[in-house]
Amino acid sequence: MAGAIHLGFRAHCAGLTSDSPNSLSFLGNSWNRTDFERCLRFTCRRREGYRGGRALKVSCERGPATVGKNEMSRDISEGNEEQLSIVMKFGGSSVASAERMREVAELILSFPEERPVVVLSAMGKTTNKLLLAGEKAVCCGVSKASDIDEFGLIKELHLRTLRELGLDISIIDGLLDDLEQLLKEIAMMKELTLRTRDHLVxxxxRMSTRIFAAYLNKIGAKARQYDAFDIGFITTDDFTNAEILEATYPAVAKRLHGDWIDDPAIPIVTGFLGKGWKSSSVTTLGRGGSDLTATTIGKALGLREIQVWKDVDGVLTCDPNICPNATPVPYLTFDEAAELAYFGAQVLHPQSMRPARETDIPVRVKNSYNPSAPGTLITKARDMTGAILTSIVLKSNITMLDIVSTRMLGQYGFLAKVFSIFDELDISVDCVATSEVSISLTLDPSKLWSRELIQQELDHVMEELEKIAVVNLLQHRSIISLIGNVQHSSLILEKAFSVFRKNNINVQMISQGASKVNISLVVHDSEARKCVRALHSAFFENGFLSEVEADLLVNGSAMHT
Ligand SMILES: Nc1ncnc2c1ncn2[C@@H]1O[C@H](COP(=O)(O)OP(=O)(O)O)[C@@H](O)[C@H]1O
Ligand SMILES: N[C@@H](CC(=O)OP(=O)(O)O)C(=O)O
Structure with a gap:
C-alpha cells in the first residue's frame, strides 16, 4: 500500500502536536489546514496482538516521505513492565464526597500491580447543578448571579470536600472565581449558548480531578492532573455532543505515555471534555461522556483493560429504577453493550463501546460501592450457547412516523426518497419497519443528544414527506428493546407477546436489526414502564429463562412451550 510505513510506537505518538486549524505539526512537518483535514483521515491499525509496545503500521495520505527518520528511532520495548496498564473510570456517584474519594483512592491503590490511568466525572450531581445555575443566570440579573442557589451548593460541596480531605483551598479557588465570573457574564448576556454551556459544565x-489528584499526592501516591482538552482530545465543534476525531489517539498517547516515561505519576484525567478542532473551545461528549473518555484512552494507549466503576453491580437485566429486581449480566459482547447503550440504558454512554471494540480491549463494569461483586465483562465474543435474553431497555418520549406512499404498489424508489429527506434534514432514524408502499419509523433526535426534535423541525419533515406520502405523526411513544440472542427470536417474541396480550398492550411496531442482538418494539409511553416490568418478571423473575437455557444446553434446542 502506498504510504504505508512501520513506525516505532513513540514515533506514532509523536503525531499531532498542535491543533490550531491553520498550522500544526504532524510527525515533525508543518501542515496547512487542508493537509490537517487529510491528516484527520489517517488510519492507524493495530497489528494482531498489539499491546502498546510493538511497531504500528501507519498509513497516512502524505506518505512516508514526510516522516522524519529520527522520529522512528525511539521505541518502547515490548513487555515493558512499567507501562500504563489499565483505565479506571469513576462516575459522579463514585466521587460524590470526601468519603467516596477516600474509598476510591483506596480502591485504586489496592491494585498495586496495575498502573492505571484514572478518568473522573464531576462530583455527584454537579453537572446538573451547573446547568441549572446557567439557566438561572440567564434571567436573574448580574447582581444576583453570585447568589444562585446551585452555585452556592457547588461551592459548598467542593470546599467541604477539600476541608475533609485536609487539602488547601488554593487547589480550586481560581476555578470557583472563574465559575462565578462566567455566571455573571451569562447574566449580562442574558443567553446561554451551547458553547457557553460546555464551558460552564x-x-x-476540572474541579473533581484537581481535588482527587491533590489527595493522592497528599497520601503519598504520586498523581498528575490533566484536562482532556489540553492533552489532545480533539473533537468536532458540535457543542454538548461533540465527536472525537481520529487525531485524538496519537496525541493522547504521546502526552500520557511521554509524561509517564519521563516522570511516572498516576494520570488523573477529566472525563467528558474535549477541544473543538476549529473553535479551540471546550466541548463535551454528551451526557455520561466520561465512559467514552475512558475507552478512548484505552484505545489510544493500547491498554489491557478498561474499567468503568459505577454505583450498580454491573450492567443489569433492566434499569433498576424501573425493575428493582434487576440482576447483573455477567458477560456481554461489544455489540450487545452498544445496542443496549444506544437504545437508552443510562449505564453506558451510547458511543463508548466503539473505541474498545475497534481495538478489542475488554471493558469491565464494576461497582465502586461493592468492589468484590464480579460486575459485567464486555468482550468481542462470548459463549452464546445458552444465551436467550440478556437485558430489557426502555427509551421513552420517542416520535414515530407512519408513512404510506400515495403511489401504487410496485413503485420503486419510495424508500430511497423517504430516506433522502431525512438525510437532507440531518435527522437520523432509530427503528424501521417497511412494506413496499409504507414505512413506520422512529426518529432519533440525538444527532444532537441535548435537544429534543423541536416542533418546527417536525413540521418541516412532515411537509417534505407529504409531497410523496400520507404521513401520520405519533408522539409520546417508547421503544422497548429486547437485547439478546436473536437466533431465538421466535421464542423471545412468543413469550413477549403472551405478556403483551395478558396486559392488554398493543404493540405499534416491531423491528429486528441486522445486528442480531436486538428486537425493538414500540408501545405508547403511558404503557411502557408497566410493560417493561411485566416483561422482566416473565423472562427473568420466575425461572423461565433458566429452564429454557437448561433445555438448550442439554438438548441443543429450546423444548419449552
Ligand atoms: N441496564 C442497566 N444496568 C445498570 N444500570 C442502569 C441500567 N439502566 C439504567 N441504569 C442506571 O444507570 C446508573 C449508572 O449510570 P451512571 O449514572 O451514568 O453512572 P456513573 O455516573 O457512575 O457513571 C445506575 O445507577 C442505574 O440507575
Ligand atoms: N459529568 C458528566 C459526564 C459523566 O460521564 O458523568 P457520569 O460518569 O457521572 O455519568 C455528566 O454528568 O454527564
Missing part, C-alpha cells in the same frame, strides 16, 4: 470535571 467543564468546571465540574
Amino acid at each position: 467543564s468546571f465540574g470535571e
Whole structure:
C-alpha cells in the first residue's frame, strides 16, 4: 500500500502536536489546514496482538516521505513492565464526597500491580447543578448571579470536600472565581449558548480531578492532573455532543505515555471534555461522556483493560429504577453493550463501546460501592450457547412516523426518497419497519443528544414527506428493546407477546436489526414502564429463562412451550 510505513510506537505518538486549524505539526512537518483535514483521515491499525509496545503500521495520505527518520528511532520495548496498564473510570456517584474519594483512592491503590490511568466525572450531581445555575443566570440579573442557589451548593460541596480531605483551598479557588465570573457574564448576556454551556459544565470535571489528584499526592501516591482538552482530545465543534476525531489517539498517547516515561505519576484525567478542532473551545461528549473518555484512552494507549466503576453491580437485566429486581449480566459482547447503550440504558454512554471494540480491549463494569461483586465483562465474543435474553431497555418520549406512499404498489424508489429527506434534514432514524408502499419509523433526535426534535423541525419533515406520502405523526411513544440472542427470536417474541396480550398492550411496531442482538418494539409511553416490568418478571423473575437455557444446553434446542 502506498504510504504505508512501520513506525516505532513513540514515533506514532509523536503525531499531532498542535491543533490550531491553520498550522500544526504532524510527525515533525508543518501542515496547512487542508493537509490537517487529510491528516484527520489517517488510519492507524493495530497489528494482531498489539499491546502498546510493538511497531504500528501507519498509513497516512502524505506518505512516508514526510516522516522524519529520527522520529522512528525511539521505541518502547515490548513487555515493558512499567507501562500504563489499565483505565479506571469513576462516575459522579463514585466521587460524590470526601468519603467516596477516600474509598476510591483506596480502591485504586489496592491494585498495586496495575498502573492505571484514572478518568473522573464531576462530583455527584454537579453537572446538573451547573446547568441549572446557567439557566438561572440567564434571567436573574448580574447582581444576583453570585447568589444562585446551585452555585452556592457547588461551592459548598467542593470546599467541604477539600476541608475533609485536609487539602488547601488554593487547589480550586481560581476555578470557583472563574465559575462565578462566567455566571455573571451569562447574566449580562442574558443567553446561554451551547458553547457557553460546555464551558460552564467543564468546571465540574476540572474541579473533581484537581481535588482527587491533590489527595493522592497528599497520601503519598504520586498523581498528575490533566484536562482532556489540553492533552489532545480533539473533537468536532458540535457543542454538548461533540465527536472525537481520529487525531485524538496519537496525541493522547504521546502526552500520557511521554509524561509517564519521563516522570511516572498516576494520570488523573477529566472525563467528558474535549477541544473543538476549529473553535479551540471546550466541548463535551454528551451526557455520561466520561465512559467514552475512558475507552478512548484505552484505545489510544493500547491498554489491557478498561474499567468503568459505577454505583450498580454491573450492567443489569433492566434499569433498576424501573425493575428493582434487576440482576447483573455477567458477560456481554461489544455489540450487545452498544445496542443496549444506544437504545437508552443510562449505564453506558451510547458511543463508548466503539473505541474498545475497534481495538478489542475488554471493558469491565464494576461497582465502586461493592468492589468484590464480579460486575459485567464486555468482550468481542462470548459463549452464546445458552444465551436467550440478556437485558430489557426502555427509551421513552420517542416520535414515530407512519408513512404510506400515495403511489401504487410496485413503485420503486419510495424508500430511497423517504430516506433522502431525512438525510437532507440531518435527522437520523432509530427503528424501521417497511412494506413496499409504507414505512413506520422512529426518529432519533440525538444527532444532537441535548435537544429534543423541536416542533418546527417536525413540521418541516412532515411537509417534505407529504409531497410523496400520507404521513401520520405519533408522539409520546417508547421503544422497548429486547437485547439478546436473536437466533431465538421466535421464542423471545412468543413469550413477549403472551405478556403483551395478558396486559392488554398493543404493540405499534416491531423491528429486528441486522445486528442480531436486538428486537425493538414500540408501545405508547403511558404503557411502557408497566410493560417493561411485566416483561422482566416473565423472562427473568420466575425461572423461565433458566429452564429454557437448561433445555438448550442439554438438548441443543429450546423444548419449552
Ligand atoms: N441496564 C442497566 N444496568 C445498570 N444500570 C442502569 C441500567 N439502566 C439504567 N441504569 C442506571 O444507570 C446508573 C449508572 O449510570 P451512571 O449514572 O451514568 O453512572 P456513573 O455516573 O457512575 O457513571 C445506575 O445507577 C442505574 O440507575
Ligand atoms: N459529568 C458528566 C459526564 C459523566 O460521564 O458523568 P457520569 O460518569 O457521572 O455519568 C455528566 O454528568 O454527564
